[in-house]
Amino acid sequence: MAVWRHKHLLGLADLTAEEIELVLSLAGPCKEIFGREIKKLPTLRGKTVITLFFEPSTRTRTSFEVAAKWLGADVVNLSVAQSSVAKGESFIDTAKTVEAAGADVIVVRHAIAGAAKLLAETVRCSVINAGDGAHEHPTQGLLDLYTIKERKGGFHGLRVVIVGDIMHSRVARSDIWGLTKLGAKVTVVGPPTLMPPGIETLGVEVAYELDAALARADGVNVLRLQLERQKKGLFPSVREYARLYGMNAERARRLPPDALIMHPGPTNLGVEITEEAACDPRAVITTQVSNGVAVRMALLYLLAGGKEDGLLS
Amino acid sequence: MPIKAEVMDAGDLRRALFRLSREIVEHNKGVEDLALVGIRTRGVPLAQRLAGLIGEQEGTRIQVGVLDITFYRDDLSLLSPQPVVHQSEIPFRVAEKKIVLVDDVLYTGRTVRAALDALMDLGRPRLIQLAVLIDRGHRELPIRADYVGKNVPTSRREVVHVLLKEIDGEDRVVIEELSAPSVGKET
Numbered sequence: 001m002a003v004w005r006h007k008h009l010l011g012l013a014d015l016t017a018e019e020i021e022l023v024l025s026l027a028g029p030c031k032e033i034f035g036r037e038i039k040k041l042p043t044l045r046g047k048t049v050i051t052l053f054f055e056p057s058t059r060t061r062t063s064f065e066v067a068a069k070w071l072g073a074d075v076v077n078l079s080v081a082q083s084s085v086a087k088g089e090s091f092i093d094t095a096k097t098v099e100a101a102g103a104d105v106i107v108v109r110h111a112i113a114g115a116a117k118l119l120a121e122t123v124r125c126s127v128i129n130a131g132d133g134a135h136e137h138p139t140q141g142l143l144d145l146y147t148i149k150e151r152k153g154g155f156h157g158l159r160v161v162i163v164g165d166i167m168h169s170r171v172a173r174s175d176i177w178g179l180t181k182l183g184a185k186v187t188v189v190g191p192p193t194l195m196p197p198g199i200e201t202l203g204v205e206v207a208y209e210l211d212a213a214l215a216r217a218d219g220v221n222v223l224r225l226q227l228e229r230q231k232k233g234l235f236p237s238v239r240e241y242a243r244l245y246g247m248n249a250e251r252a253r254r255l256p257p258d259a260l261i262m263h264p265g266p267t268n269l270g271v272e273i274t275e276e277a278a279c280d281p282r283a284v285i286t287t288q289v290s291n292g293v294a295v296r297m298a299l300l301y302l303l304a305g306g307k308e309d310g311l312l313s
Numbered sequence: 314m315p316i317k318a319e320v321m322d323a324g325d326l327r328r329a330l331f332r333l334s335r336e337i338v339e340h341n342k343g344v345e346d347l348a349l350v351g352i353r354t355r356g357v358p359l360a361q362r363l364a365g366l367i368g369e370q371e372g373t374r375i376q377v378g379v380l381d382i383t384f385y386r387d388d389l390s391l392l393s394p395q396p397v398v399h400q401s402e403i404p405f406r407v408a409e410k411k412i413v414l415v416d417d418v419l420y421t422g423r424t425v426r427a428a429l430d431a432l433m434d435l436g437r438p439r440l441i442q443l444a445v446l447i448d449r450g451h452r453e454l455p456i457r458a459d460y461v462g463k464n465v466p467t468s469r470r471e472v473v474h475v476l477l478k479e480i481d482g483e484d485r486v487v488i489e490e491l492s493a494p495s496v497g498k499e500t
Contacts, residue, residue, distance in 0.1 A: 003394045004394050004395060005394070022397070025397070026397070026398050028400055029381060029384075029398045029399060029400045029401065030398075032400060032401060036434065036435065037435075037436065038434045038435075040434070041384045041385070041434070042384070042385060042430065043384040043385070043389065071384075301384075301395065301398070302395055305389050305390075305395045306389060306390070306392050306393045306394060306395035307390060307391055307392055307393035
């Protein structure tokens with residue numbers, strides 16, 4: 001079993017297959033807490049986790065908070081809109097302030113790729129990237145991996161389809177890094193205008209037609225169409241997108257009977273996924289949310305549980 | 314590490330577990346509501362063997378649980394890298410049960426303290442007792458065992474190794490001498 005030597009989690013690109021498997025193997029015992037009457041462990045007692053979200057979030061922020069609290073840490077959520085950021089305090093100064101206020105771990109989300117890395121180079125505490133621009137969203141990647149492992153047993157030879165706006169998706173990038181490192185075959189599908197050039201250098205196949213890719217898939221991850229990032233006219237209409245790339249009941253029928261339907265949430269029902277497809281028995285969308293708490297617990301344990309001077313980076 | 318002394322051979326270990334199993338039944342006046350919980354790693358096969366022996370004697374099946382105490386350790390912030398956490402598997406409700414915690418070596422008492430906390434978080438047992446194969450002394454907490462296979466006086470520079478067939482391929486207990494002073498960690 002691998003040994004954890006990271007102080008920060010900035011992306012799955014930085015982890016080895018063994019390190020990813022270590023997080024996934026710890027998520028199992030963490031998930032056991034869900035079934036308990038008393039969901040509270042003393043593991044991170046005395047540690048402080050501060051979340052710093054410069055973009056909106058329901059799942060990620062909530063599940064980080066739940067994960068940290070179940071492990072016994074204290075959690076402070078900095079609401080950026082009501083913080084001194086509104087008075088013009090910079091990103092770096094805000095982070096330094098948060099660290100000085102006693103953070104052991106800062107969980108950060110920012111619209112700019114590399115923001116978490118910049119923070120990690122500035123502060124002395126641990127930094128977890130909760131999404132930086134279109135770069136990475138490593139904890140979403142980990143929970144997707146855990147969900148697949150839980151249902152499928154492993155990754156070797158699995159075919160996973162990621163469909164949607166690959167260009168703007170940090171979830172896609174973290175999933176691609178994780179899945180390919182663990183031995184799965186990844187096909188990314190989407191409109192050519194939303195397919196970043198050179199994506200195949202990450203070791204994935206590129207396809208523009210969803211139906212053919214679905215027939216042999218062990219799992220499909222349907223990305224949210226980020227309507228807030230679609231003001232550049234990269235595709236003709238939401239209706240056309242839904243027709244060509246939306247997961248619907250008919251496409252669900254093409255999927256093998258034991259395939260998984262995943263979605264990182266929040267869903268735009270009727271756009272990238274219909275209600276029927278989201279409620280299909282093979283859909284694991286709410287399981288993904290619970291698994292998100294489990295993998296974040298595992299990660300917080302690894303980053304904040306042990307002795308600091310044993311860490312390398 | 315050189316082996317300094319053999320404390321138990323396979324026969325000694327078998328006889329000690331047999332006696333412990335009788336003491337547990339006698340002390341509890343039977344096996345009603347009795348369940349054993351082994352502390353990972355070597356407490357688990359010991360708990361399974363004790364449950365087998367008690368079950369044979371009393372003509373019934375005794376439930377066995379597995380407890381991982383990593384999340385409850387008080388020395389996590391002193392350790393690097395972090396120990397791997399395994400699943401706890403307690404396939405019964407602990408509430409109102411008589412639980413016998415089983416571990417291989419009782420030393421500082423810190424593992425047992427963590428195990429007590431872990432168990433209490435799962436419910437409220439009627440009572441908890443402690444059975445250990447070896448008590449080597451040097452307690453740092455006010456904890457004592459209800460059932461002891463063998464008391465072994467040791468120095469802190471020594472390490473007691475319980476070897477079990479299920480994990481190590483043989484049944485044996487040995488004392489080894491550390492070259493550097495021990496840091497007071499339980500096995």
